[in-house]
Amino acid sequence: MVYGLCFGLFLVGLYGVLVKRSLLKIILGLAIMEAAAILFIVMLGYNAGGGGDPIARELALVAFLAAGAVVATAATLARRLRARHGSYDIEDLNRFKE
């Protein structure tokens, strides 16, 4: 049940990444996917019993740090793109290619 919810959350994020036009919404979609993956790891560790599994905890922490770095990089790129271009809309970017 809980794993199903994680999977649903992952799909919500994937939908955002694939369908949305705004760079910021794409980044949010990615962040939701990352949250779903981390939640999945946390649930695995929790269900392992004994007050949580140390390696799962480590894995979740590492994933959390990597997710932060990725989202920060993505946000920087999006800001730079808007500074160059004046819009967060990915379709606009395509139209003015070259």
Added chain:
Amino acid sequence: MQLVPMFLVVPMAAAILIILAARKVPRLADALANLATLALLVMAVSLMGKDGVYWVKGLAPRGGTPIGVNLVLDKSSILMLATVGLIAFMVTLYSIQYIGRRASKAHFYSLFLVMIAGVNGVALTGDLLSLYVFIEMASLASYALVAFGDRQAELEASFRYLIVGSVGSLFVLVALAITYSLAGSLNMAQVAMTFGTSLKPIHLVAAGLFVAGFGLKSAFFPFHMWLVDASRAASAPVAAALSGVVIEVVGIFAMARVLFNAIGMTGSLHTLLMILGTISILVGALMALREDDIKRALAYNSVSEVGFIVLALGIGTRPAIAAALVYIVTHAIYKTLLFLNAGAMEYATGSRDLTKLGGLKHRMPVTGATSVIGALSVSAIPPFGGFWARFFIIVAAVQAERYGYAAWAVAGSILTLASFARFQKRVCHDPVGETCAAAKEVPVLMQVSMIGLAVLCIAAGLLWLPQVQDGFFMPAAKIIQEGITYGSGILGM
């Protein structure tokens, strides 16, 4: 074995040193970066043929159970380290004069070395958690490198690459979480011991997620578009490193390691890889055929080349895996050369459009001549290295009685030949084009780097020698092909 962590320490230390000390002094940054990459190459060559497992902080396994993180130096990872060292050195050598007129060199070198450290880590690690960390390290540095020029096309390509790459990393992350929950350990050797040879459907789910994740990283069909965008927008050294090193080690070698050595291969995975590889060969070759932008054409060609390697891994016999390793090494050399050639053409003429270039052999003899060698190598003309690599794959396919796949691989080779014949005719042999009229040969260090790679392309023709095959590639293939027995070796060592 104390030298093994140096493959991570040297580039990281150089990256930090460059950003702290050499920010204002480009010459010092040049020197440090080239020394670091040269050191990587020398270390890799000096360790050729040695084996060993390095347990971080000396935490060796107790009673067959790993308690620490390990780096595994074996015959297959040393091949990757040597290739990475070689390509990294050639690229930094080329960058001394190429990057000079663009943005800050210190930042470029520093990011580049972090990426190389990540790639080396992926080649060496024996632990799935650190594999994930190294993948993210190499990927984040390469996103930033693609965006390096800070123009719109570069930022946009970098953004796309970042999204695709991060989704790939997430697949890997979920796959390794599932693997962990099944095996109770993230050490590849331990996973291999626990899984054994009988795989249940849930193991295959994890394997499928690994294929998807590494597929996104290594740009085989249907995950290839980011590579084309990124290669077009990124500067030539970065595009060369992406195609030559990153997609091969972070994508394919890591995939081979995880699938063969940790999870274990089964019939359906072999078929999946063969099918994806074959489609990739044909799609890449066909798209390269109708592309006028040199860098995009080269990137499509990389998609096709990756297809060959994945096909060979899918066939999965020992000669096929040895052929895949030969292919990784030779592809790294000639594709780097061709991307550096494209960079030189752009440097001298400001254009990468096949329809506008022409007559380069008169205006830029070194670039022209080396690009001919690169193109002959990539089109698999004997006796260049590219020929043997592809020949071995096709022979291995026939030996394994996969005649259909062998036929498709031959068709893909012919299409590649056609696209590079067109490239050579347009760029070198046509009358001097309008954009090339005033072109001059590029600065000397760029030439040295291209000549070095061209010589290696010719030398790679020697890779078929039985001594080389038996000495390096077959033992490496044996490690990958023997699959999960890898585990007992590591834990017992």
